[in-house]
Amino acid sequence: xxxxxxxxxxxxxxxxxxxxxxxxxxxxxxxxxxxxxxxxxxxxxxxxxxxxxxxxxxxxxxxxxxxxxxxxxxxxxxxxxxxxxxxxxxxxxxxxxxxxxxxxxxxxxxxxxxxxxxxxxxxxxxxxxxxxxxxxxxxxxxxxxxxxxxxxxxxxxxxxxxxxxxxxxxxxxxxxxxxxxxxxxxxxxxxxxxxxxxxxxxxxxxxxxxxxxxxxxxxxxxxxxxxxxxxxxxxxxxxxxxxxxxxxxxxxxxxxxxxxxxxxxxxxxxxxxxxxxxxxxxxxxxxxxxxxxxxxxxxxxxxxxxxxxxxxxxxxxxxxxxxxxxxxxxxxxxxxxxxxxxxxxxxxxxxxxxxxxxxxxxxxxxxxxxxxxxxxxxxxxxxxxxxxxxxxxxxxxxxxxxxxxxxxxxxxxxxxxxxxxxxxxxxxxxxxxxxxxxxxxxxxxxxxxxxxxxxxxxxxxxxxxxxxxxxxxxxxxxxxxxxxxxxxxxxxxxxxxxxx
Numbered sequence: 001x002x003x004x005x006x007x008x009x010x011x012x013x014x015x016x017x018x019x020x021x022x023x024x025x026x027x028x029x030x031x032x033x034x035x036x037x038x039x040x041x042x043x044x045x046x047x048x049x050x051x052x053x054x055x056x057x058x059x060x061x062x063x064x065x066x067x068x069x070x071x072x073x074x075x076x077x078x079x080x081x082x083x084x085x086x087x088x089x090x091x092x093x094x095x096x097x098x099x100x101x102x103x104x105x106x107x108x109x110x111x112x113x114x115x116x117x118x119x120x121x122x123x124x125x126x127x128x129x130x131x132x133x134x135x136x137x138x139x140x141x142x143x144x145x146x147x148x149x150x151x152x153x154x155x156x157x158x159x160x161x162x163x164x165x166x167x168x169x170x171x172x173x174x175x176x177x178x179x180x181x182x183x184x185x186x187x188x189x190x191x192x193x194x195x196x197x198x199x200x201x202x203x204x205x206x207x208x209x210x211x212x213x214x215x216x217x218x219x220x221x222x223x224x225x226x227x228x229x230x231x232x233x234x235x236x237x238x239x240x241x242x243x244x245x246x247x248x249x250x251x252x253x254x255x256x257x258x259x260x261x262x263x264x265x266x267x268x269x270x271x272x273x274x275x276x277x278x279x280x281x282x283x284x285x286x287x288x289x290x291x292x293x294x295x296x297x298x299x300x301x302x303x304x305x306x307x308x309x310x311x312x313x314x315x316x317x318x319x320x321x322x323x324x325x326x327x328x329x330x331x332x333x334x335x336x337x338x339x340x341x342x343x344x345x346x347x348x349x350x351x352x353x354x355x356x357x358x359x360x361x362x363x364x365x366x367x368x369x370x371x372x373x374x375x376x377x378x379x380x381x382x383x384x385x386x387x388x389x390x391x392x393x394x395x396x397x398x399x400x401x402x403x404x405x406x407x408x409x410x411x412x413x414x415x416x417x418x419x420x421x422x423x424x425x426x427x428x429x430x431x432x433x434x435x436x437x438x439x440x441x442x443x444x445x446x447x448x449x450x451x452x453x454x455x456x457x458x459x460x461x462x463x464x465x466x467x468x469x470x471x472x473x474x475x476x477x478x479x480x481x482x483x484x485x486x487x488x489x490x491x492x493x494x495x496x497x498x499x500x
Contacts, residue, residue, distance in 0.1 A: 002493035005471045009488040010035035012452075012475025014043070016485065021046045023485045028052055028061065029494050040064030041096070050075050062087045069095030069102070069401060073140070077109035085126040088113070092131045094138035099398035100319030100375065101351075104142040110135070115156040143324045155181040162187040165194050166218060167324050197222035197244075213238055220244045240264035243300055251275060259284035266290035267306065269298040293340060301325040305332075309345045314371035315392040320349045333357060341366040348372035355379055367391070374399070382406045389424070396420050419443035426450040436460070439470055448473035 003009070013019055014027050014035035024045070027035045039045075040053055041064035053065045065071060066079050067090050079091050092113050094102050104110075113135050116128040135141060149161035150172040161168070162176050162184065176188035193199035197220040204225060205212050216229070216238035226249045229235045239245050240253045240261050247270075254265045254275055259282070265271070266279040267290045279291040290310070294302065305327050308320055329352065336347035336357040341364075347353060348361050348369050358379045361369055367387075374380045374388035375395060386406045389399045399405050411432060413425035419441070426435045426449035434457070438450035450456075451464050451473025464474035465488070474480070475488055490496065 003491045005466065005468065006492035007034045008468065008471040009465070009475045009492050011038050012472040013485050013488055014039035015452075015472075015476040016478060016480065017043075017476075018478035018480075019485055020482055021048050023482060023489070024049045025052055026486075026489050026494050026496070028056055030058070031493055031495075032489075033058075033060070036061055036064060041068050042070070043068075044070040054078055059084045059087060063090045066090035067093070067096040069099070073103045073105045073109075077106050080109045080112045085128075085131065088116075089126045089131045089134055092135035092138060092140075094134075094140050097397065098139075099401060101321055102139045104145070105140045107145055110141055110145055111152075111154060111157065114160060115154060139321050143322055143326070146324060150176060155179070155184050158184045159187040162191040164324070165191040194219045195244075196220060197225075201225050217242050221246075236261045237264055241268075243268070243270065247272070254279060259287050262287045263290045267293075267303050269300045269303055271296065271298075289342070293342060299327060299331075301327045302331060305346050305349075306342070309342060309349070309372075314345070314368040314375070314388075315394050317349070317372060317375075318395050319375045319398060336361055341369060344369045345372050349376045351377050353377060378404070380404065390418075390421060393418070393420065400424075414438065419446050422446045423449040427453055429454055431455060434460075439464065444469075448476070452476040452478075454479040 010027065010032050011034060013023060015038050024039065025048075026032070027039050036058075040061050045053070050065065050071065053061055056062055062079060062082060062084070063086060066076055066087055068076065076091055079087055082088050082091075090096075091105075105113075114132055116131065118128045146161070146164060147167075149157040149164075150168055152158055152161070158176060158179060158181065161172070165173065168176070173188070173192065176184055177192065179185050179188065193203070200215055200219045201222040201224060204215055212235070216225075216235045219242075221239070221242060221244055223246070226239065226246060229239055230249065230252060236253060236256060236258065237260065239249065241264050245253075250265060250268065250271075253261055256262060262279060262282060262284065263286045266276070266282070266287050271279075273296060276291055276296060279287055282288050282291065293306065301323065304323055304325065309317060332347050332350040332353060335343040336353060337360070338344055338347075344361060344364055344366065345368050347357070349372050353361075358373065358377055359381075361373050362381045362384050364370055370384050371388040371392060374385040375398070382404050383406070385399060385402060385404050389396055389405060407424070408428050408430040410425040410428040413421050414431070414435060416422050416425065422438060422441065423443070423446045426438045426446055431453075434455040435450040435453055436456070438446050441447050441450065447470055451461075451470040454477055456464070456477065456479070458479065461474050461477050461479060464470040475485075486496065
């Protein structure tokens with residue numbers, strides 16, 4: 001009969017950073033399924049354990065690895081031809097939970113997922129098209145790959161490139177329209193309608209919906225559509241941001257009584273200097289800010305980078321994804337030394353900002369600049385990352401994945417009012433004393449962290465293994481010997497053999 005603590009021990013051993021492969025492999029036994037989520041999805045794994053997981057007969061094991069943000073994309077990408085569509089779907093969906101910018105999958109993996117065909121007669125619980133949709137929203141397709149699809153040898157990827165018509169160069173558009181593959185040519189002709197105002201007018205739905213907003217915000221617009229919207233006072237924000245809106249209509253929108261419409265016009269990259277000067281003297285502060293934020297000339301990519309920042313706190317923004325059209329590096333660097341805090345916030349979101357500018361922004365008087373730097377730059381100083389952790393509860397799950405979040409020197413936070421902060425401090429291996437008083441903390445995550453701290457005396461750790469309040473944390477304590485870990489698995493009913 002397995003111990004009543006078996007499930008707690010299994011999960012704790014699965015999380016133990018010092019557990020060797022021989023221990024972790026035992027957890028792939030079906031009798032240890034309670035530990036599979038922790039083992040396969042929530043920690044890094046030795047290479048031999050990754051091999052065993054990929055070859056495991058249980059879908060839940062392989063699917064966990066496909067979702068594991070601790071495992072690199074090359075290893076996860078090995079599941080691209082998994083026989084179960086739910087595993088391939090998990091790979092396409094990306095690491096879970098979706099906390100921030102993720103690493104791109106290898107290009108051969110992307111090509112396989114994007115060009116896979118449905119298997120009629122097989123398990124239809126998740127189709128190839130649905131898996132592609134998961135991939136497209138996962139952040140695992142880098143803009144560099146998307147831009148290359150237009151010239152890819154695989155015609156199916158050239159078909160997909162046609163869907164990015166607005167972001168293609170004129171040369172790429174012409175090449176797709178004249179492609180030797182008829183399927184590519186057909187797709188190009190269909191997608192070319194986004195720059196055909198008459199086609200857009202014919203397709204425009206009357207009811208308010210996402211598709212209507214997309215067409216009016218991005219596609220070429222006819223004079224009739226523009227006049228109808230202006231007359232009805234409808235969809236004005238979409239028209240104000242659309243780069244294809246006629247100049248005379250833009251001028252009328254710039255004088256609209258709604259300041260949000262005027263502010264949107266003030267952000268455009270194609271403003272006439274006289275109109276920009278008029279908006280820079282607008283009675284509404286938000287309009288003046290957008291007009292004065294950037295002098296002319298501007299680019300639409302710069303507007304996109306600013307749009308991600310304006311009107312939201314750093315905690316609301318968090319880590320940002322790479323855009324299909326990014327501004328030049330020199331522009332981000334200029335933003336970093338701007339007198340305007342909004343532009344410094346924009347600079348802080350760029351993960352390639354040079355180290356000297358990172359140091360400059362780390363001392364910025366605006367906390368939103370410092371916190372955006374913590375979320376987005378790999379060289380953000382640890383104290384800035386810790387400050388963001390303290391200030392932004394919503395972003396803590398993501399910040400806990402960052403290697404530069406301080407894990408030591410946290411003595412002063414042992415009695416912090418926030419349990420997330422106490423849990424972080426309870427795991428500190430440089431404390432003056434073991435965090436014994438936190439073993440009875442009212443929050444389970446604090447007790448687990450305290451019980452897993454290797455500063456605890458060995459005899460106390462043994463006692464904690466027999467307490468349901470601390471057993472899981474104690475089993476995760478790296479001071480527990482390998483033989484003792486094997487003993488816990490023995491007592492949990494696992495046979496002493498690795499999965500073959």
